Amino acid sequence: MAELDLTADPAELTARLVDIPSVSGEEGELAAAVEVALRSLPQLEVVRSGNTVLARTSLGRPSRVVLAGHLDTVPVNANLPLRRVGDELHGLGTVDMKGGDAVMLHVAATVREPRHDLTFVFYDCEEVEAARNGLGRVERELPGWLAGDLAVVCEPSNAVVEAGCQGTMRAELRTAGRRAHTARAWMGVNAIHGLGPALRVLDTYAAREVDIDGCHYREGLQAVRVSGGVSGNVVPDEAVLTVNFRFAPDRSVAAAEEHLRGVFEGYDLTVTDHAAGALPGLSAPAAAELVAAAGGEPVAKLGWTDVARFAALGLPAVNFGPGDPTLAHTREEHVPIAQIHRCAEVLTSFLT
Structure with missing residues (x-):
């Protein structure tokens, strides 16, 4: 079994984690190494749930901070083993998100007298369908482990506090027509052509922008798929346009759906997937302390992350971790x- 020195330089610990492959569903070796390392720390209670490892202090502090990070990565893309290039670490998971995991592990081992009680959640299957996400399993089976006053998800954020997150919704617009031979097209009704007005709406759609707790969110509505057609000589009698709506966290899921139905009035619209966003929550005392420790200004998270899961449980939640999120899932x-060093220093300062 791989051994992890949690007191080592967190960059060295990142390199060690990267070289333990952990594609979604195959996190067992890494989870075992994390579990063994955390169990060596006497101040922590440790529990294993599948390939999720949880650890927490019980020091009687008046507040609790939850730090969370997923252990899994997307599939290997000719980017293992780890390479060192100057002052950078290259390889699968360096950004998403073993750099953040390494910072969490380093904090667990080196912050011995925190001002807050701490919970650490290293979970599995974040990069695949939501039903397999280890946080969901913990919420169902061990809900007390997700209680706290602030959640810090150590996803990549360029070492800047990213507050809250956008909500997301996918919907299908269906049009019906009438089949006919293309040689006698006037006898039919082309369902694909019927999508034209919706596509023109999308082409001129003005994205809403809103400031919440000083964070600037910009919404977006895009066509992501068009399907239809029977064969090369038949007028299609059905077409489907799939759209994705990224909405600011001041909209509920219900309000987002109402907005889509207004934008595409007259169309047969079916919502196929949705996830609520998370408000920044920066007015919470612990969140304000983290922002102060990080310096600079917090920014809005443009995208959906597991901070929304914590927000739904009533915890203010932010993203804070090393790495450029635009590099996640890329070979580069x-x-x-x-x-990595900055994130470790900021979290240590915040917690002590």
């Missing part, structure tokens, strides 16, 4: 060593 994934 890499993280500056300086960002």
Whole structure:
């Protein structure tokens, strides 16, 4: 079994984690190494749930901070083993999100007298369908482990506090027509052509922008798929346009659906998937302390992350971790060593 030195330089610990492959569903080796390392720390209670490892202190502090990070990665894309290029670490998971995991593990081992009680959640299957996400299993089976006053999800954020997250919704617009031979097209009704007005609406759609707790969110509505057609010589009698709506966290899921139905009035619209966003929650005392420790200004999270799961449980939640999120899931994934060090220093300062 791989051994992890949690007191080592967190950049070195990142390199060690990256070289333990952990594609979604195959996190067992890494989870075992994390479990063994955490069990060696006498101040922590440790529990294993599948390939999720949880640890917490019980020091009687008046507040609790939950730090969370997923252990899994997307499939290997010719980007293992880890490579060092100057002051950067290159390889699968350096950004998403073993740099953040390494910071969490380093904090668990080195912050011995925190001002808050701490819970650490290293979970599995974040990169696949939501039903397999380890956080969902913990919420169902061990809900007390997700209680706290602030959640910090150590997803990549360029070492800047990213507050809240957008909500997301996918919907299908269906049009019906009448089949006919294309040689006698006037005898039919082309369902694909019927999508034209909806596509023109999308082409001129003005995205709403809103400031919440000083964070600027910009919404977006895009066509992501068009399907229809029977064969090369038949007028199609059905077409489907799939759209994705990224909405600011001041909209509920119900309000987002109402907005879509207004935008595409007259169309047969079916919502196929949705996830609520998360408000920044920066007015919470612990969140304000983290922002102060990080310096600079927090920014809005443009995208959906598991902070929304914590927000739904009543915890203010932010993203804070090393790495550029635009490099996640790419072959070119890499993280500056300086960002790993900065995140460890900020969290240590915040917690002590």
